[in-house]
Amino acid sequence: MSLGMPLSAMAQSADGAPNFGSQEGVYMGFGAGANWNLGGLNSSGGGLTSGTGFTLGGAIGYDFIGFRPQIEVGYSWLPTNVNIPGTALTNKVGQLTTLAALYYDFMPKSVITPYVGAGAGVGFVDSNTPLGATVFAYSAAVxxxxxxxxxxxxxxEGRYLxxxxxSVNVPGVGNVSGPNQNIGVGAGVLIKFAAAPAAPPPPPxxxxxxxxxxxxxxxxxxxxxxxxxxxxxxxxxYKTKGSARITATGHTDTSGPEAYNMALSLRRANAVKDALVRNGVPAQAISVIGMGEKGLxxxxxxxxxxxxxxxxxxxxN
Incomplete structure (x- = not known):
């Protein structure tokens, strides 16, 4: 009777480098940790206590960049103070859980991503039956x-399960039943199978x-x-380029007044434009600039x- 700790399980960094939360995709998670039982089996005249146990788990899910539905399976084991031959109480209790869960990542595109989640499903806890007691299981995680x-x-991750x-039928005692509440802490890793982002197209x-x-x-x-x-x-x-623009920029030497030379450079540029038009270049494709004495x-x-x-x-161009 202990915490099954399947991993819930990862987002764009502040410097812009892509990370786990930068794209949607299928992922798998694996983890392990320690767990403790909060509520054990009790009966008149006796009880059951336990120490620190271990838990192992795995999950498969899909990251929508924020919400993450997943299926998780966990197994946990706890040492107990009771050993009754012929029963499930042999100084240990094991528990297997399978849950459907939904998690939410806060700041999914940051490097550090807090998350919460909850799930529900079925649990199999050691008892006198071959498969163990089949019970409804539920969890909450942060x-x-x-x-x-x-x-x-x-x-x-910290988790309540x-x-x-x-219920366990103990010879000489009778039916012993009680709540099964567990907490645990663990560490794990998520592995995403999303395709790498496509490389940007080369510049034209x-x-x-x-x-x-x-x-x-x-x-x-x-x-x-x-x-x-x-x-x-x-x-x-120009005609071989198909679609292009022409700039005709007029210049003068430094002889003569500056204002006169500016006007002269424009007359020269316009004369070239008129000749280009006569040779089949559309007038709207030609820009005229006068520089005067600038740009020698x-x-x-x-x-x-x-x-x-x-x-x-x-x-x-």
């Missing part, structure tokens, strides 16, 4: 789990930009023959006429 990783949890009254390959350069004469925004050929190449490259290709001082700086950069 514990705390430590989630090591997505597969393993270790836990400590009771049954309906157990970086889209490589294609760049073309169109150069201009000093203080001019008209397009040379060579510039027109370059623009046609850019338009053809060849760094120079103020007032320098540098041909490499008088340009429009065509970038296709």
């Amino acid at each position: 514990g705390v789990g430590y989630n090591i990783n997505p597969m393993f949890r270790i836990q400590l 009771g049954t309906t009254a157990v 390959p970086a889209v490589q930009a294609t760049t073309f350069m169109v150069f201009f004469d000093w203080d001019r925004s008209n397009l040379s023959q060579q510039a027109l050929q370059t623009i046609k190449q850019a338009a053809d490259a 290709l060849v760094p120079t001082g103020d007032g320098v006429r540098e041909p490499q700086n008088r340009r429009v950069e065509i970038v296709i």
